[in-house]
Structure formats: C-alpha cells, structure tokens
Amino acid sequence: MKEAHLAYTPEELMAIIISREVRNLETVGVGAASPIPAAGCLLAEQLHAPQATIIILGSKEYHPFLGGSSELHFLAQRGELDLFFLSGLQIDSLGNINLHVLGDYQAPKMRLPGAYGSAMLYYMARRVILFRTEHTRRTFVEKVDFVTAPGITSARVYRPGGPTKVVTPKAILGWDRTNKKWYLESLHPGITVADVLENTGFPLEIPSSLTITLSPTDKELQTLRTTVRAKLEKIYPEFAQQKILA
Numbered sequence: 001m002k003e004a005h006l007a008y009t010p011e012e013l014m015a016i017i018i019s020r021e022v023r024n025l026e027t028v029g030v031g032a033a034s035p036i037p038a039a040g041c042l043l044a045e046q047l048h049a050p051q052a053t054i055i056i057l058g059s060k061e062y063h064p065f066l067g068g069s070s071e072l073h074f075l076a077q078r079g080e081l082d083l084f085f086l087s088g089l090q091i092d093s094l095g096n097i098n099l100h101v102l103g104d105y106q107a108p109k110m111r112l113p114g115a116y117g118s119a120m121l122y123y124m125a126r127r128v129i130l131f132r133t134e135h136t137r138r139t140f141v142e143k144v145d146f147v148t149a150p151g152i153t154s155a156r157v158y159r160p161g162g163p164t165k166v167v168t169p170k171a172i173l174g175w176d177r178t179n180k181k182w183y184l185e186s187l188h189p190g191i192t193v194a195d196v197l198e199n200t201g202f203p204l205e206i207p208s209s210l211t212i213t214l215s216p217t218d219k220e221l222q223t224l225r226t227t228v229r230a231k232l233e234k235i236y237p238e239f240a241q242q243k244i245l246a
Contacts (some may be wrong), residue, residue: 008075008216010169013188013242014131015039015165018085021129024049025059026039026082029072029125031118032058035232035239036131039083042228044120059235073117076124077159086118086124087132090144093182093202095151095163095175097122097130098144105146115148122149125161137201152180171196172213178204186211 008016018040023026026049030037041054056062057069065071075081088097089112099115101108122128132139151163165171165185174185183205184196191204216224225244232240 007245008020008205008221009243009245010037011036011133012195012221012241012245013213013216013226014133014167014169015043015224016130016220017172017213019043019047019220021165022049022083027053027075027080028083029057029075029081029121030054031064032069032087034085034087034131035236035243036133037129038235039187039228039232039244046223046227046234060199061231061234065241071157072119073120079091079124079126081121081125081177082128082136083127084161085131086122086128086149087130090139090141091130091132091166092141092144092151093210094143094180095111095182096144096147097149097151098146100146102145102191108145109129119149122151122163123153123157123161127164128161128167129164132166135170135196136199137142140200140202142185142202149176160202163186170199173200179205183207184210187214189215207227 014036018037018212021217022041022044028041030041034216038056044051044056048108054062055064055072057072086097087101088099090098099112099118101111103109153159165175168190170191172186173182187210189212197204225246229240229244
C-alpha cells in the first residue's frame with residue numbers, strides 16, 4: 001500500500017486501524033456513542049468490505065431494526081454478530097472493563113453510565129475489539145474498580161467471543177487467549193516501547209519481532225475525509241467536524 005504524506009489526527013488513525021479489522025460479509029455492530037468504530041466500519045464498507053452488514057445504533061441508514069436497539073442484543077444471542085466494539089473508563093490486565101464506577105461502589109468518586117448490554121455482548125459477539133482514546137495508567141490499570149464485563153471466564157461458561165485486541169492512540173494490544181494476558185501487537189509510527197510501557201499499568205508481553213502499525217494511505221485518508229465524513233456528519237456531526245480533517 002502507498003503510504004500517505006498527509007498529517008492525520010489520532011482519531012483518524014484509530015478509525016483506519018479499526019477499518020482494517022472489518023471483514024467482508026461480516027455482521028458488525030457499533031454502539032450508540034462510538035464515533036471512531038463507526039467511522040472505521042464505514043471506511044471498510046467503502047474500501048474492502050462492501051458486503052459487510054454494518055449496524056450503527058443511533059443512525060438511520062445503518063439501523064435495520066424496527067424494534068429498537070435491543071434487537072442487536074438478540075442478534076448476538078443468536079450467534080449472528082461477528083464483530084462488536086467496546087470501550088471502558090478502565091481496562092485491566094485480565095481483560096476486564098469498567099463502565100460503572102470509579103472508586104468504591106458504595107461511595108464512588110464517579111458514577112458512569114453503566115453497561116446497557118455490554119457484558120452480554122462481550123460474551124456473545126464472536127470478536128470484540130476494545131478501543132480507548134486515552135492510553136494512560138489511569139485507563140490501563142492492574143485491576144478495575146468494578147467489573148462491568150469480564151475478560152476471562154470459566155471453561156464451563158459458554159462464551160463464543162471475548163477480547164481480541166485494544167486500539168489506542170499509541171498502539172494495538174493483542175489478547176493472548178491461551179495465556180490470558182495482553183501483549184504489544186503493534187506500535188504506532190513515532191511511538192516507542194518505553195512510551196507504551198510507561199503508560200500501561202500492568203506488564204505487557206513484548207514480541208521478539210515488533211510490528212509497526214502501517215501508516216494511513218492516501219486512499220484511506222481521502223475516503224475517510226470525503227465519503228465517510230459526509231455519512232458520519234448525519235450520525236456524529238461534532239466528531240466529523242472536529243476530529244476528521246477536511
């Protein structure tokens with residue numbers, strides 16, 4: 001692929017990385033407050049996954065349900081959701097995510113919106129990609145303050161899905177399902193291993209052969225900033241205007 005010579009925002013890079021994870025013919029779900037995965041899915045649809053079924057809660061064009069957003073949950077429970085995206089104010093070494101509280105549950109420092117089906121989707125979507133626009137030790141912690149959705153479950157529990165990776169502005173962290181831990185899958189251009197380790201609150205496995213994330217191509221950036229941006233303005237107008245370069 002020809003690499004771009006244009007500058008790009010961290011959000012654009014993350015959206016492009018996510019787009020590369022979407023496969024043609026998959027059914028892909030995006031939550032109601034997830035503009036970066038939404039941008040990535042729309043980009044994938046334009047470039048390499050034209051036959052993927054894209055579901056973006058809160059949109060009109062990409063919301064095929066008549067009975068409300070709960071139908072996405074039913075889709076996952078039937079085993080028909082191939083890919084979903086989740087985030088969390090905290091993500092820990094065991095793949096747990098926290099969308100509920102910071103601090104003690106009975107007297108929290110901050111109360112968050114909660115899960116709204118995230119725990120079930122973390123189990124039932126065949127692949128789950130986590131994302132976070134902040135890569136710091138207050139996000140990537142050794143142990144979350146509250147487990148909204150667990151990364152690891154007993155072998156006796158039916159769980160076709162689970163974490164596969166985390167996309168951040170610094171790196172891609174991969175999930176080792178065998179050893180139940182995170183490893184450094186890819187460094188973004190200009191980021192060092194020391195930078196990632198310094199900003200991650202738990203140990204990371206470092207592969208002997210480290211991969212550098214492919215920079216956005218001219219085609220990816222152009223498509224993101226034109227066709228995708230126009231579509232995204234109908235769903236996330238503020239994000240499209242501020243985080244995607246015109």
